[in-house]
Amino acid sequence: MKHDLSNHGRSLLNRRDFLGQSATGLGAIALTSLLNKQSLLADPLKIDPARPHAARLPHYPAKAKNVLVIFCAGACSQLETWDYKPELIKHDGQPLKDGPPVTFQGPSGNLARPQYEFRPYGQTGKMCSDMVPHLASMADDFAFIHSLTSKSNTHGPAENYISTGFALDGFPSMGAWITYALGSENEDLPAFVAIPDPRGVPQASVNNWGPGFLPAVFQGTPFNSNQPIQNLQPPKSISKKTDLAARDLLKLLNDQHLERNPGDANLAARIASYELAARMQLSVPEISDLSTEPKHILNMYGADDTKNEVKADYAKNCILARRLIEKGVRFVQVFNGAYATAGRLNWDGHQKLREQYDVHGPIMDQPTAALIRDLKQRGLLQDTLVLWCTEFGRMPMFQKGAKGRDHNPGGFTAVLTGAGIKSGVSHGATDELGFKAVEDVHPFHDLHATLLHLLGLDHENLTVLHNGFERRLTDVHGHVIKEVLA
């Protein structure tokens, strides 16, 4: 292990010692400003309370401005998507030598071949499964990381780990960290939007977009094409005229109050927040209104699929995601898959994986592929980093007496594309059966570090002091995965 606390943590400490010893405050101020130039100080006071989402500069020039995460809740199997294992086909039906007799849910059965055929795609000839033909057709644009590991084999904690860097409850989510660091390019919209799946919320629910111990202003705002932001509009019983009159009266009272309490930035910030809210009341319905999308776009995403309602709704979520990115929203997290329901509504295929993935695959594949393609054709991929991921992988064996795979935190795949990402690479590998990551192994923290890096943020310097720890998204870990950088 490298070291346990960031350089920045040490310098902060030194700064405190210095402040304590300094006879005049001048030296301290000089040092503080020096530190400010070197790194983003983990100090909420630097954030203008009236404009918490104002765009802020990163540590160093960034490759990416926005992030789009497509999160497949329930643990989408690497073996049925991107991690081609010809040896597994050969060993179908045999026991895994020296394999674990018991895994998360119970006794292990025998090895089971990938449940879909694989075929080569694009110039790179990347082997991808028949479950994801639309996404696979863009394989030349993607960077695959096949050797990720998780800290937990349980959905909730593992989703926590992917989204917050910690398996425990209560830590800030990726999107919160990033909007805390960088603000947003569009102050009329939430800086961080979480788009839950039409079938329901994911296993770790709000943890995936929570603020943890960061100010609440940096939490993700959840809404999707079916469920608007709560309380976005006043109750129907209040007319537009009355609503405006109320705003005017409130402004008058608050201005009077501010006059009696001059110079209080917090009061000014609250007044400003009503103005931002008013703008949001206009901008959010506008961005959620997909009726302005042309027919061919709806068709490209599958949003007009009348035979598959869930797919159509998920496709609408994908269109919403594109519109948000287009408008400069910093962090958009799209969820595919809901809460654990024995794999019925998410990727948790314990018992009848093929049967369930036959349902989930078409819902995810075309709309997600269309989203990435649409971003590309609009030139948005130049500034947008796209990450497709899931909370962990699945076992190469079937569970005993079942036709599905158990949880496997030992090796799984994520897909990157867009700003700053090298196209057409496959990095890292699991063993020949896809059981464990063995080559260029990367705890998911490395992906966090890479994400921040592309945004111009040094993951070791993006910290907040909480209960005695300089907390970061990468805990005390994380190495940028250089091999996937353009």
Add this chain to the structure above:
Amino acid sequence: MQRLGASLIFFIFAATLPAATTHWSLKPIKRVEVPKDANAIDFFIGNKLQNKSLKFSAEADRATLLRRVTLDLTGLPPTPQSVAAFVRDSRNTNVVFAEAVNALLASPRYGERWAQHWLDVVRYADTHGFEVNTPRANAWPYRDYVIRAFNEDKPFNIFAFEQIAGDSVGEQAGTGFLVAAAVLLPGQIGKDEASKRAARQDALDEIIVGTCDTFLGLTVGCARCHDHKFDPITQKDYYAMQAFFAGVTYGERQIETEETKKNQATTKLLAERIQKLDLQLRAFGPDVFSGRTIVIDDEDTRFTTHLKDKQGHGTNPDGTKRGYLKDPGDDKRLPNLSRGRYTWWKHTPGEDIFTYNPAATGRFRIWLSWGVHGSGVHTRDARYVLDRDGNLKTTNDQQEIAKIDQYHLFGISKGETEKKPLWSGIYDAGTHELTQKSRIILRGGKTGTGVTADVIILQESSDTTAKLDPPYLRRAPDTILNIEKFLPVKAKFVRMTFHETMDNFRHEPCIDELEVFSALTNSVNLALTRYGTKATSSGAWNNSQHKLNHINDGQYGNEHSFISSWKTNGWVQLEFTQAQLINRIEWARDRNLRHRDRLAIRYTIQTGLTTNDWQTVATEKDRLPFGTPTASTRFAHRLLSKENVAKVNKLEAERKRLTAERDHLAKPRRVYSGQFIDAGPTYVLRRGNAEQRMDRINARVPAVLGKLGLKLGENEQNRRVALAKWIASPENPLTARVMVNRIWQFHFGTGLVSTSSDFGRNGTKPSHPKLLDWLASEFIRSGWSIKHMHKLIMLSDTYRQSNRMNGEGRKVDADTRLLWRFPSRRLEAEAIRDSILFVSGNLNLEAGGPGFSFFKTRGGLSGFPPVTDFTKKEFRRMIYQHKIRMEPVPVFGAFDAPDAGQAMPRRKQSTTAIQTLNLFNSPFVNNQAAAFANRIVKETGDDIGKQVARAFQLTFGRQPTPIEAKAAIASAKTHGLATLCRVLFNSNEFLFLP
């Protein structure tokens, strides 16, 4: 009052602390005395201000002061009356203000506010957290305990002790602290052993980290994997701390307190009163049925014949729904008489299956019952045929008396039936003439492939039965009391014969007292020996508890009872000195309710003038069969005369009330406060990995802090007691410092040490170290009184300053750390919500107990949709919510309310557009605005000027300025008063601590 005096805890304090260490917070507390007459707080704060050429601001005006102190201590704004009285009071402000602070500290609202601060630190929630986030149903007693502790000003050293070892002093709820964190439940942990060990290690880590953060301000979490880089905490120290808690597991314990003991006593008294009522109620039971009653179960081989082999039985499912095993019936419907199951056969149409053989001559009314199942095979037209001569070969004497749909319950003829074997209820097949030989044939119907049989009832035709449906049946015999009432009869002898006891004749019958009452206005029990009555029997036990003459000794209970020496057909007989007119006999197994065995379930009671002319006055035959569920007393009372209905209703209402009270008190009180086990030795783990054990380690505190001298293998509770004593010791330099700093922080927004759970080298240094030490020593000197510290702080000039900015202060100390003004700040989520309800007049002050929910449903796919139709219970103070870990509370969660994932020693203060949308647009706030408007109209009438003035008084504690009044009146005129109220709830003046 406190069970554990401070002196008692600490005189055996064995730890020693190192005399000097380099870090400030580990050095002993040093009290610097301040000049006489000086207020210590103002002295230290003033000195520092002077050093920076700053001055205190002027004192805030009285109305502001009262608003500040009321919100600060209770989380609610002052009422207009209290503001007016406070402002008008002509006495010195010091005096008036001190009185106000005292009054607020004495209010129960104080504990409800300040307990929340503590709950933030311990990350309290009513759910387990993580993905499943299931309810932690009995967490709330800890929350109530904390509220009570603040309200009672429980000395903090005792409070701290109880957090870690409350079980050792009978304060079970206290250790809720140890297990307040989120935890993975067994089903969420992998089935493999490594996963289980890792999860256990995480759960223990929460306890160690929680204890060290909360009381010591020491961050030890990183030492789980390696020696602390900044503080003198080694990895060994971490696992030595773990050894204190190795036996603490996440779970519930029963609470044993003075209160629960009192409850137990009350429960007993209530049970006795309920018993008395029961006995009173039974006196209203009906007379013995004068004719014959015959109940034939399908499995009673004495009165049935199988004509073909049965296929099997259908067993009624357990439960109280109609047709289920414990279906108690109601005032119109009989309880389940099936004895738990029916018999079924495969059938072909017209096939004779089974017969009931009543073996009785006379006119009888017949009720049928059958087995129901929604499987679809049951016949829809089973035939019941009366065969008068009992010879099945002759058919000209046969008469079809019923055609029964066995797919449905009685009285239902359409729709689906549950796919479960149910009892049908009874069908009246009319009155028929029977002979000794007559039989009732069950014959296969034209439909279905299965036919069933269950109990039937025959009752001799009379005026009574002609009017009755269902049949005249008294309650089943039971062990508590059986009353037999009949028309007056003259008797010198009474004999009771016991044919059968419960459990298939296993035991001899027992009667604690056989009472025979005279048919006179002043009825007496003639059986008593005092009237010269003599008892004889066919044979009786003879020992100290059970003997023959206990049958009429006037004493109840097993200790004074009669047991026959015969298992069947034994008898006991009473002989009066002369023939008496009698009309009631009462008997029981054990009127004292302790014994429920040896009950006679078939019996005959006879009377005679001699022993040759026996006349039967009562049997069990007109009773419901033994074992019939009779939870409902209503059926038993359906035969009441009108004048008795009222009496019975009254008694039953009283019984219901007492039973509810008893059930409530008798419920075992449990609290989620850990279970303590012997977990075996603790090992240092390499890099925190539960799979890599290194050396075994003993429980001890971090070496740099001292020694407890516990022996290896000390028992579980002793280990925690030793740690708790050490933490709660006045010698411990951290405990008092950390707590006074927290108190300071909640008053001023920032602590003297701004990192209030980190007093290590990574935390900040105190802004006023001497003041911190002075406060800590004063805290200990006062007997660890938190209320004493409130008074000290709030009565200081420092606290009473105006909050106005000034140029000088802002230039030198923009963050107001030096306190040249009172640092104003936005109120927390709870204070905002509760204040809105308080002002609207809807706040429900019901305190304690299980929390109310902010959500319609919990978890799963739909997440947590907010409650939108509010009732009174949702208007309780927010601390009484059922706190869902991680899930933001609707509307107010956006105001930086902690999620109880990680400890939140100091809340954030963010300002967001989402807050604004929630507060401005939510149905909750707008409903309260409407309620507030109604309240104002009720209080002031129609004058709009008065209405506006009242609105300002209630929200801000002041009159509107002319500009405000003008705008507000104009707005209220055009857009209604509720619009003004909505605006006031959203105004900065309402939302900020002034």
